[in-house]
Amino acid sequence: MAKEKLNILESTCVPLPLENIDTDQIIPARFLSSTSREGFGKNLFRDWRYDHDGRPLEDFILNNRKYNGKILVAGKNFGCGSSREHAVWAVYDYGFRVVISSFFADIFRNNALNNGLLPLIIPEDEVKSLIALVTGDPGTIVKINVQERRMEVPASGKSFTFEINPYKQECLIHGLDDIDYLINMRGKIIEYEKSRGGLG
């Protein structure tokens, strides 16, 4: 089914200068008992964002009104740990459309792309300077063009080309879905099953 399209995005960023942010921090397991995909944003980073009584923790970045936008910038190995897609749903539901880091955990990256969230990779040093820049000036704009695989930071004059699998690039730009693609491939799948003499 169609997802929201993502091609050109200009936005301010939220900096989160931590490494190895695992999916238990993104959305703790006790909030996984839902049977729908919606509504996880309110518990994004729950235990960093709120104290035990549900009061916002002031020094956490999402509780600082100066910082907002559709881009999250985080330290390396973002999304490690559990395969829970709820982590991506939470990031997306909160309002982010892009996460920038120097590398992502494999399952998180796949889950993100399957939900129209772009995991954008730039070198580690560049992530650090972007975090420093955005932290100092929350109004810093980042421009992203998926078609051209380009990311620009006008304030620093920097421009990067990022890698994305051409198939996934098309999916993002047009809001397409792997499941539709696979359903259309059923003929080939049945042929494959026959070629190996049956199921499993």
Next chain:
Amino acid sequence: MTPKTIFEKIWDAHVVHSIKDGPDIIYIDRHYIHEVTSPQAFRGLEERGIPVFRPSLTLATADHNTPTKDQHLPIREELSGIQVEKLKENCSRHGIELFGLNHKYNGIVHVIGPELGYTRPGMTVVCGDSHTSTHGAFGTVAFGIGTSEVEMVLATQCILQSRPKTMSITVDGALGKAVTSKDIIMHIISLLTTGGATGYFVEYRGSAIRALSMESRMTICNMSIEMGARGGLIAPDETTFSYLRNTKYYLENNSFYNDLKAWKDLITDPGASFDKEITISAESIRPMISYGTNPGMALAVDKSLPETEGMNRQDADNYIKALSYMGFSPGMKLDGHPIDFIFLGSCTNGRIEDFRAFASLVKGRKKAENVTALLVPGSKLVEEQVKKEGLLAILHDAGFELRQPGCSSCLAMNEDKIPAGKYAVSTSNRNFEGRQGPGARTLLASPLTAAASAITGRITDPRIFL
């Protein structure tokens, strides 16, 4: 023919189609589902108005949020109850086999699949759970997937995957006293770090790996994901074959010898190459314990925590942040530090061998008064075996009780939570902040180290008892 690794042999045999400049369409032989990551996938199928494509290749269990006491009573936590009911409904509507709560084969998905013979060499295996890598112990390509991918498998028995790079990790030599497979894998992760194998599929090799039982091999493959690996596998051999021969699947079907013939080819050919190769000597491994907030932050239990000198600023910041969550400081010794809980269980260490090891150490001793112990078998069959072998009596005499199967305190979705600030020596796989309950402090270790610590009430090197 070009020499190939086992991974390449299995992957290549399952490519239905390669998208140009894109991922491969991979056919899935065995799909496992559970109550937490499947409901949205079934809802997706319903919204599309399509059936499950190959229901006989999916097996379901309820494990993640189920209670480990009074399983015969209605589930007290409302949302958990709804998920378990939803799974029942979805399986019955789509003709999927379900070993649900109270079924004689119920248990943790990565315990029951192997013990029943549903996971077999040469297969591709997926599940909406990152510890699906466990099944690699049988010489399979097994990995965790997200819910959108669960929906893909239900709809088409395939998923789209980019081919990972390959890594071999060779462990040669003999293990020392009280050193278990949990210590091997924790040692490896502490060397590679929590993201060090991201993008790779690992093959574990070497004489120390060959000498391990199937249960121990599963513990190793299980934690592959904790260093970011897509999965990890071990070549099947006589140990694998004799384990499988006695599983439900082969006791009910007579195809064992036919299958066996095909399995003999599942070796990495001489001359095949890996993108990265690592060698470790088994003698260098000691009983391990984690001290921080990711599984890479672990060290030998008799060592002191590192000082920050020599670390770069980012590493020092990460380290200090983790230690402050754990209530530790640089340079301190963990051995002897008081604890509050121990947890024996999970898809990492909830198998019969783990209960045997734990019971062998606590036999004739008494649990420390200050320790609350959660002993949770990985499945109904493990629970039954613990009783059959007389381990239950040993555990009772030592002051321990046995709970009912499930994921339990590993991720604390049910009521088995560790309170804030409390220390738990856990045989599970993750020590992330809040993993075992908000504010809980997890110390990952082997069943032997958990047993030794349960007896003394402190973090304890199990070698003093053996």
